[in-house]
Amino acid sequence: MGNQRTDVEDLGEFGLIDFLTKNIEIQNAETILGVGDDAAVMDYYGKQTVASTDMLVEGVHFDLSYAPLKHLGYKAVIVNLSDIYAMNAEPQQILVSIAVSNRFSVEALHELYEGMYLACKLYNVDLVGGDTTSSNSGLVISVTVLGSVTPDKFIQRSTAKKGNLLCVSGDLGAAYIGLQLLEREKRIFLENPDVQPDLGKQTYPLERFLKPEARRDIVKFLAEHEITPTAMMDVSDGISSDVRHICDSSKLGCTIYEDRLPVDEQTKKMALDFNIGYTICALQGGEDYELLFTISQDDYDKITISEQISVIGHMTDADDGVQLITSSGEKHKLKRLGWDSFKQD
Amino acid sequence: MGNQRTDVEDLGEFGLIDFLTKNIEIQNAETILGVGDDAAVMDYYGKQTVASTDMLVEGVHFDLSYAPLKHLGYKAVIVNLSDIYAMNAEPQQILVSIAVSNRFSVEALHELYEGMYLACKLYNVDLVGGDTTSSNSGLVISVTVLGSVTPDKFIQRSTAKKGNLLCVSGDLGAAYIGLQLLEREKRIFLENPDVQPDLGKQTYPLERFLKPEARRDIVKFLAEHEITPTAMMDVSDGISSDVRHICDSSKLGCTIYEDRLPVDEQTKKMALDFNIGYTICALQGGEDYELLFTISQDDYDKITISEQISVIGHMTDADDGVQLITSSGEKHKLKRLGWDSFKQD
Numbered sequence: 001m002g003n004q005r006t007d008v009e010d011l012g013e014f015g016l017i018d019f020l021t022k023n024i025e026i027q028n029a030e031t032i033l034g035v036g037d038d039a040a041v042m043d044y045y046g047k048q049t050v051a052s053t054d055m056l057v058e059g060v061h062f063d064l065s066y067a068p069l070k071h072l073g074y075k076a077v078i079v080n081l082s083d084i085y086a087m088n089a090e091p092q093q094i095l096v097s098i099a100v101s102n103r104f105s106v107e108a109l110h111e112l113y114e115g116m117y118l119a120c121k122l123y124n125v126d127l128v129g130g131d132t133t134s135s136n137s138g139l140v141i142s143v144t145v146l147g148s149v150t151p152d153k154f155i156q157r158s159t160a161k162k163g164n165l166l167c168v169s170g171d172l173g174a175a176y177i178g179l180q181l182l183e184r185e186k187r188i189f190l191e192n193p194d195v196q197p198d199l200g201k202q203t204y205p206l207e208r209f210l211k212p213e214a215r216r217d218i219v220k221f222l223a224e225h226e227i228t229p230t231a232m233m234d235v236s237d238g239i240s241s242d243v244r245h246i247c248d249s250s251k252l253g254c255t256i257y258e259d260r261l262p263v264d265e266q267t268k269k270m271a272l273d274f275n276i277g278y279t280i281c282a283l284q285g286g287e288d289y290e291l292l293f294t295i296s297q298d299d300y301d302k303i304t305i306s307e308q309i310s311v312i313g314h315m316t317d318a319d320d321g322v323q324l325i326t327s328s329g330e331k332h333k334l335k336r337l338g339w340d341s342f343k344q345d
Numbered sequence: 346m347g348n349q350r351t352d353v354e355d356l357g358e359f360g361l362i363d364f365l366t367k368n369i370e371i372q373n374a375e376t377i378l379g380v381g382d383d384a385a386v387m388d389y390y391g392k393q394t395v396a397s398t399d400m401l402v403e404g405v406h407f408d409l410s411y412a413p414l415k416h417l418g419y420k421a422v423i424v425n426l427s428d429i430y431a432m433n434a435e436p437q438q439i440l441v442s443i444a445v446s447n448r449f450s451v452e453a454l455h456e457l458y459e460g461m462y463l464a465c466k467l468y469n470v471d472l473v474g475g476d477t478t479s480s481n482s483g484l485v486i487s488v489t490v491l492g493s494v495t496p497d498k499f500i501q502r503s504t505a506k507k508g509n510l511l512c513v514s515g516d517l518g519a520a521y522i523g524l525q526l527l528e529r530e531k532r533i534f535l536e537n538p539d540v541q542p543d544l545g546k547q548t549y550p551l552e553r554f555l556k557p558e559a560r561r562d563i564v565k566f567l568a569e570h571e572i573t574p575t576a577m578m579d580v581s582d583g584i585s586s587d588v589r590h591i592c593d594s595s596k597l598g599c600t601i602y603e604d605r606l607p608v609d610e611q612t613k614k615m616a617l618d619f620n621i622g623y624t625i626c627a628l629q630g631g632e633d634y635e636l637l638f639t640i641s642q643d644d645y646d647k648i649t650i651s652e653q654i655s656v657i658g659h660m661t662d663a664d665d666g667v668q669l670i671t672s673s674g675e676k677h678k679l680k681r682l683g684w685d686s687f688k689q690d
Contacts, residue, residue, distance in 0.1 A: 057480055
């Protein structure tokens with residue numbers, strides 16, 4: 001769209017909504033009525049509806065000086081889809097509300113929505129509603145996602161059993177390292193705008209932070225191999241914090257083995273550059289959007305078929321808390337140290 | 346809770362969520378899983394799900410210098426429920442996300458949620474999920490509501506027919522006058538903090554602005570009397586703007602009669618004090634949260650049973666646009682003049 005700039009004010013709220021939603025193609029037969037009325041209508045005969053919502057706030061969850069708007073839109077959808085997969089459900093519709101100040105042009109918002117629609121397309125999800133309003137300061141994005149699940153097949157956090165194996169998909173800590181890299185280059189740029197950013201060849205951590213994916217493939221693998229996790233959630237705040245939700249609600253503890261934590265080679269190398277232990281990244285770095293789940297020991301053989309799943313520990317008595325067995329065999333109690341938007345850095 | 350002040354920071358995000366949701370009582374059998382997991386689970390065998398979302402932004406939709414937090418929470422829920430009733434559906438669950446700066450204490454947020462829970466209780470709705478995050482500036486509230494409707498009984502905006510009668514529930518313009526009153530008293534207070542606010546005895550407009558209700562009773566009346574509106578929506582931006590959605594999507598025009606517009610006596614009196622024509626308030630004042638709908642002429646006798654419903658006009662050809670017949674019999678074409686958060690005052 002070149003350098004054209006249309007002010008949001010010129011379009012008005014309804015013009016903006018029309019502009020942002022005109023290319024929607026409804027993908028699910030269940031979506032009877034989408035954008036353009038007071039509410040969306042969905043048909044769910046014989047299925048259960050699953051709904052979740054996440055809000056992203058400028059200056060808290062993202063920094064527009066290095067997060068391209070299209071990636072931001074993509075990520076805003078993905079983090080919501082991840083919650084639905086974590087229920088063992090299939091996302092089907094999203095509702096998106098945004099508050100924007102007049103420093104955003106219509107073209108900028110178009111970029112944002114292009115990223116959302118791309119995620120919708122790839123994950124077969126319909127954007128069925130939302131709200132668009134002005135803001136006196138930063139950008140706020142609120143996404144609600146609805147999904148469906150075969151009756152009684154949804155998986156909670158509270159149903160892990162003692163002796164269950166603790167598993168995680170993919171790898172951990174890369175998004176945290178990606179963020180460190182972007183923050184470093186931003187500091188350098190602010191000190192000397194003539195220096196070109198050195199993002200290196202280690203693009204994996206950047207991609208993990210800027211454009212994460214949701215683990216639909218893992219939910220599919222589990223179904224195909226008839227593995228029903230006893231508890232499941234997604235990794236958003238770092239597993240040392242997230243696993244505590246499973247422990248607390250299941251009234252259990254757990255033991256995690258440091259040498260079982262899946263960490264990508266690029267992440268390890270860059271963690272070294274930043275002088276951060278990669279185990280810390282894996283345990284405390286948030287925004288991995290992997291699935292963290294528990295399975296019966298009987299399912300161990302089946303789970304090892306997937307190279308995308310690591311068994312990282314097992315569930316213990318509540319009194320044991322969350323323990324880490326280090327590579328050298330030492331035992332540490334882990335404290336709750338995940339990311340919390342209310343804590344000051 | 347007296348003057349105790351707990352910083353949000355001290356509780357952390359999960360502590361805050363626990364604190365804010367600990368008193369929830371699930372009301373609907375369909376609500377299988379509520380707050381505390383990645384997503385909420387609902388059961389809708391043989392029903393259709395309806396979902397809607399609205400975002401309220403401090404400084405745009407509300408001013409905390411005169412909107413008590415409890416009322417604000419109540420209103421944030423009501424404006425969403427109103428969207429569901431406007432579909433001829435029954436609201437059942439809400440998801441609430443808030444972004445708050447550290448100038449809000451836990452007690453203040455408790456007040457906000459108390460208002461939300463009160464609305465939930467009165468309208469038989471469950472709060473089933475949400476997100477709570479920090480903000481660098483103002484308060485942002487995003488509510489998503491899910492409801493159910495008997496299959497194919499939902500009512501769209503696009504299905505009005507030429508010759509249909511245009512109806513509205515309750516009365517119009519009071520919320521706008523309530524806002525003018527609050528703005529006037531705020532200006533006086535800022536100029537001279539010693540002057541006590543003079544909110545007078547005309548409490549109805551204030552209540553309409555600060556603590557509106559959603560018209561569940563109208564949906565019930567229509568069902569009981571077997572009146573199926575041909576199109577329906579709620580009045581949020583002012584009927585001169587809102588009716589255009591019915592006209593545009595139904596490819597029709599409409600004629601509205603000034604002397605049929607329902608305006609409360611207190612509203613008329615105060616409009617006079619403010620030197621604003623009350624017809625302007627009724628047409629352009631937003632936030633009434635009444636239902637605006639069209640019915641077949643055959644239903645005229647049945648609709649007159651309700652004193653809460655006024656027939657204000659009828660649907661015409663698209664070429665006629667939105668016309669007002671004044672009390673003196675003159676004909677005016679109405680321009681789109683409703684409230685738009687992107688327009689500067």
